[in-house]
Amino acid sequence: MHVLSVTWLLWMWLAVSLYWLVPRDGRGLLLVVITAVFLLVHDPRSAVLLAAFTLITHAATRAPVVTTRAAIAAIGTMVAVLFLFKVGQTVQQDWLLHTLVIPLGLSYYTFRCIHVVLERLKGHLPPLPLAELTGYLFFLPTIVVGPIHRVDDYRRDLVRQRFDPALLSEGAERIIYGYAKITILGNVLVESQFGGLIATLPEERAALILYLVTVQTGLNLYFQFSGFSDIAIGFARLLGFRVLENFNWPYLQSNISAFWRCWHMSLSQWCRNYIFGVVVSMTRSPTLGVLATMITIGLWHEISLRFLLWGAYHGLGIIVWQRTAGWGERLDRAVPAVLAGPLHGVKVLLTVHFVWFGFVILTAETPLRALDTFRIIFLSWV
Amino acid sequence: MYGYLEQWVGSRVGAVLCALWFAGLILGILMSSVEPLADFRYGRY
Numbered sequence: 001m002h003v004l005s006v007t008w009l010l011w012m013w014l015a016v017s018l019y020w021l022v023p024r025d026g027r028g029l030l031l032v033v034i035t036a037v038f039l040l041v042h043d044p045r046s047a048v049l050l051a052a053f054t055l056i057t058h059a060a061t062r063a064p065v066v067t068t069r070a071a072i073a074a075i076g077t078m079v080a081v082l083f084l085f086k087v088g089q090t091v092q093q094d095w096l097l098h099t100l101v102i103p104l105g106l107s108y109y110t111f112r113c114i115h116v117v118l119e120r121l122k123g124h125l126p127p128l129p130l131a132e133l134t135g136y137l138f139f140l141p142t143i144v145v146g147p148i149h150r151v152d153d154y155r156r157d158l159v160r161q162r163f164d165p166a167l168l169s170e171g172a173e174r175i176i177y178g179y180a181k182i183t184i185l186g187n188v189l190v191e192s193q194f195g196g197l198i199a200t201l202p203e204e205r206a207a208l209i210l211y212l213v214t215v216q217t218g219l220n221l222y223f224q225f226s227g228f229s230d231i232a233i234g235f236a237r238l239l240g241f242r243v244l245e246n247f248n249w250p251y252l253q254s255n256i257s258a259f260w261r262c263w264h265m266s267l268s269q270w271c272r273n274y275i276f277g278v279v280v281s282m283t284r285s286p287t288l289g290v291l292a293t294m295i296t297i298g299l300w301h302e303i304s305l306r307f308l309l310w311g312a313y314h315g316l317g318i319i320v321w322q323r324t325a326g327w328g329e330r331l332d333r334a335v336p337a338v339l340a341g342p343l344h345g346v347k348v349l350l351t352v353h354f355v356w357f358g359f360v361i362l363t364a365e366t367p368l369r370a371l372d373t374f375r376i377i378f379l380s381w382v
Numbered sequence: 383m384y385g386y387l388e389q390w391v392g393s394r395v396g397a398v399l400c401a402l403w404f405a406g407l408i409l410g411i412l413m414s415s416v417e418p419l420a421d422f423r424y425g426r427y
Contacts, residue, residue, distance in 0.1 A: 173383060173404075180407050183414040 008144075011038055012175075015140055016238045020163055028135040028158070031239070035138040039104065046103035053078055054137050057113040058130050061120040071121045075114050082110045086303040105143045107300055111270055112137060116151050118274055125151065132158070141235035142243060145228040147266035149236075149243035157241040164240060171237030178230030186223035190216055207380045210373050217363055218356035222251060225264070244269075254347035255325075256317040256354055263355075264297075271296050290322075291315040306370075310361045317354055 015034050022030050039047035060066065060074035085102040116133065119125040128136075128151070136154045198212045229246035236243045250263035260268050271293045280289040291312065298311020328347075335343055357374070364370035383403060387396035 176404060176407050176411070179411045184407075184410045188414040 011140070012235050012238070016235075019239055024161065027161075028131065031140060032134050032138040035140040035143060038140060039143070043104035046105060049081065049103050049106060050109055050137060053081075053109060053113045054130075054134050057116050057137070058128070058133050060117055061133075062127050062130075064127060065123075066117070066120045068121065071117050074117050078110050078113055082106060083303065086299075090302060090304040105145075108142065108146045108148055109137055111148050111267070111300070112151075114274065115148070115270060119151065139236075139241075141232050141239065141241070145225075145232055147229055147232065147244045147246040148270050149266065153243060154241065161240045167237050167240060167242075171234040174230050174234030174237060176234075178227045178232075178234060181223045181227030181230060186220050186227060190220045190223060194219075207377050210377050214356050214360055214373075214377070217359045218251075218352070221359065222247075251352045251355070252348055253351055254344055255328075255351055256314065256321050259351055259355060260294075260314070260318065267297060267300060271300075286322075287319055290318050294318065305367065306362055306364070309367055310358055313358050313361060317358075 011034075015031065018030060018034070019027055036047055036051075039050065056074050056077055060070045063070070085106060089102055116125070116128070116136070120127070132155070135158070136151050139149070139154070142149050194212075194216050198209060198216065201209050201212075203209075226247040233243055233245065244266045246264060246266050248262040248265065250259050253259040253262055275296045276289040276293040279292045280286055283289070294315030295308060295311040297314070298307040298309075301307050332340070332343070357377075360373050361367070361370045364373055384396055384400040387399050390396070391399065
């Protein structure tokens with residue numbers, strides 16, 4: 001099932017209409033039931049796994065004080081399951097067998113469970129009743145494509161909840177924008193029209209073709225993924241919940257560090273909180289922290305060489321930017337005010353191209369093919 | 383969207399423009415909602 005399908009629209013319609021029809025006390029349970037039925041219909045493995053993860057998380061966090069041993073056991077079990085599915089997916093792809101599709105939403109809800117365990121371990125969260133934890137984890141709007149929303153936001157909205165026409169209108173607007181991004185901007189303008197334009201170029205202009213395909217991939221990926229996130233955020237608002245934003249104009253940022261604060265924000269914030277913080281406190285090395293964080297972000301998508309390299313590429317990009325940020329600041333102060341705007345534009349262009357060229361690592365069949373693409377784009381002009 | 387339009391062109395014209403904007407968007411979505419051409423597997427994580 002695709003988020004664009006009529007099936008998903010029907011699930012949204014069913015959930016929202018029933019949700020506001022039942023009395024307030026029954027809404028949480030109703031949403032859990034709808035989400036469970038949705039998963040049982042579309043991916044029963046995921047329903048079983050999510051139920052198991054909910055019980056594991058609850059067992060590890062129900063005591064007034066969570067022990068490190070219980071937290072490590074719960075996190076280790078859930079990460080092992082995620083790891084096995086991700087490795088299985090990669091191995092099957094590499095052997096050109098039937099692609100193993102990982103259980104629907106597994107990557108998202110594993111990280112949500114770990115978030116709950118770690119927040120409880122740190123003492124930032126009181127013990128959650130099983131019903132509340134289940135309500136947070138079985139939250140239909142964010143099950144399929146995220147964002148990895150936070151439990152404290154969920155609990156806040158659960159308490160405040162009331163029928164709010166303004167929030168309903170915001171939600172509907174957001175869903176329409178999400179669908180428009182995916183279909184009109186992504187599928188039609190970027191994929192069909194821009195793709196058609198690229199197809200008309202003569203073969204001897206290979207460098208230009210490869211460059212434009214790279215731009216196309218970058219734009220399409222943004223429209224698709226941010227469109228999915230808009231639909232999820234809008235759907236949550238229809239139910240009276242404000243979940244974490246996932247994108248904030250990432251392609252208009254002037255450095256790679258700022259880009260990662262605006263791209264897939266729910267995942268990058270998660271990794272900043274739980275990977276960067278831990279690695280830096282253990283090693284006292286922000287450089288290692290950045291590398292570990294970016295590699296985790298890469299491997300979260302897929303455990304494979306290409307995603308490992310993609311994560312490392314961004315990690316190195318951030319490290320180089322951090323080491324040279326002082327030069328940039330001196331340059332900012334040195335240029336006349338009239339040139340500040342164009343200089344900012346150049347920085348934005350450099351950042352966005354760094355990101356788009358990173359996608360070559362993901363779309364090329366092998367790392368060597370990716371190098372070949374870079375060679376053609378950068379060196380065939382000389 | 384209506385809030386912005388109301389500030390610039392008043393409530394009545396704003397409401398009409400807002401309705402047209404969303405009707406246009408929905409029409410555009412319906413006209414271009416064939417099978418998605420791009421699949422970056424974000425529906426499968």
